[in-house]
Amino acid sequence: MTMHSATLAINETLQARKAAGEKVLHLGFGEAGLPVPDPVAEALARAAGLNGYGAVVGSSDVREAAAGWFTRRNLVTEPDQVLFAPGSKALLFALLAALPGDLVLPRPAWVSYAAQASLTGKSVVDVPIPAGSGGVPDPELLEGALADARAAGLNPGVLLLTVPDNPTGTVARPEDLREVCAIADRHGLAVVADEIYAELCHNGRPAPCPAAFLPERTVVTSGLSKSMALGGWRIGLARVPGNAWGVRLMRELVGVASEVWSSLAAPMQAAAAYVLQDPPDVTAHIAAARRLHAAVARAVHGEFVRAGAVCRAPEAGFYLYPDFEPVRPYLARQDITTGAELASALLERHGVGVLAGEAFGDTAGGLRARVATSLLYGETAQERWEALRSDDPAALPWISASLDHLRDALAVLTPRI
Incomplete structure (x- = not known):
């Protein structure tokens, strides 16, 4: 039997929760989360x-x-x-x-x-x-x-x-x-x-x-x-x-x-x-996107590391793969022993959506998750353009609020190292 793609499924789940008025931090889906430059839209038109x-x-x-x-x-x-x-x-x-x-x-x-x-x-x-x-x-x-x-x-x-x-x-x-x-x-x-x-x-x-x-x-x-x-x-x-x-x-x-x-x-x-x-407008847009992805991924990476996870530093795109093995005893006391249980706890208790590592073929018993940072750039095209142009996007109010949301969720789940 063919299953619904895990990435598409979590995106639909989080979108539905958001539409229902829940406070959701969407870290589960690898959509690049940026607006379309005018020259590209005009080429399509x-x-x-x-x-x-x-x-x-x-x-x-x-x-x-x-x-x-x-x-x-x-x-x-x-x-x-x-x-x-x-x-x-x-x-x-x-x-x-x-x-x-x-x-x-x-x-x-x-x-x-x-x-x-x-x-x-x-x-x-x-x-x-x-x-x-x-x-x-x-x-x-x-x-x-x-x-x-x-x-x-x-x-x-x-x-x-x-x-x-x-x-x-x-x-x-x-x-x-x-x-x-x-x-x-x-x-x-x-x-x-x-x-x-x-x-x-x-x-x-x-x-x-x-x-x-x-x-x-x-x-x-x-x-x-x-x-x-x-x-x-x-x-x-x-x-x-x-x-x-x-x-x-x-x-x-x-x-x-x-x-x-x-x-x-x-x-x-x-x-x-x-x-x-x-064309120059396209290469400039990609360069700005690259800087934004890097800045926000680094900021989110810092939150997971401070919470006690081991995580490779981001080098490209907008993903992280934190491993909570160092805090397994603490999580076990909360009945969290697998990546799926970790993802469920983050979502159900704190409104934070990530994907368990086993969706990517990782071992079911591992405490790993895939985190996508690219939907933090803003709810509107105006916010996303501002994020693209910012020298410090992580300090923008809406991105900073998302980092606070993540920090609060991790503080409950894990001890501070």
Whole structure:
């Protein structure tokens, strides 16, 4: 039986509670939480009359724009290597449907990867992430996990990497990525690189790209839902290698796309073509978003650390992955012994919504949760614009009030260290 996506389910739950008048702190859903810049909205409006069906892969204009976008990011690309879809989520599903073999997945990982593997009939080979960062499997454990999987009758064929990572909000170290890709090469694995957060590294530097280490068999997926906060517009794109393997894969992907979504809506392609040319207003907007995400994530990170949790420092996007193991005895006295119980207590007692780590494939007994900070920027477009332009967004009254709400909830649940 297919379950409701955990991230979508908690968003709907928290929205319903908020609509009912409850005081809710929404830390459960990875929506980028920012307004649409006027030039981007105008590009969409100009394309409103484009109401005909188009090519499955996307128009020549949007594919050329995407090829230039990848090339400027040191991944030389031709237009025929690019496919567009209504969100990168659809492309990830299509890739799992098209590529042979079972899925090798770092743990914890975004909730939909394993679910999509199940929908496509693939088994999942879980490999823990390294201590320092998420999104890639621990290189020291990967070889053994592949051997164990084959001994158990599985057929590892696809390695899925998320750089930067959701749920940990970290960026894989280049040396780990290089080693993981070398192992994938030795074992003949295809690599799917989910780079939806690649524009949002807090230090402003590019994230390492798996395609730099295994160009012959790495497919990159991306989109505009995170960097441009256009999640509701559902704009995703994928880049396949420019070799015979990539040509065959593109043919398979087009086959899936033609039967499932036909093509990305033409007005959305026009908006994407504008954004992917990197006009100054777009690059400035993304830079401001990057600063805002970093500032608020750091502030929220500080609250969890002060409450006694262990938590990797945020490096990209708008996620944290606190671990409450150091305060387990204190939580146990409140009948909280798992991540699910922790998430339930935060929500039911304090109106704070987070997702338990087990939703991301973590062990059920762990006291870990995924925290999303991107819906703290304001309730109105005006507040969100002010947050984007602020030198100290955490000090803005509405963001400061959310930090107070979180601090009060954690003070009840955990001892001060």
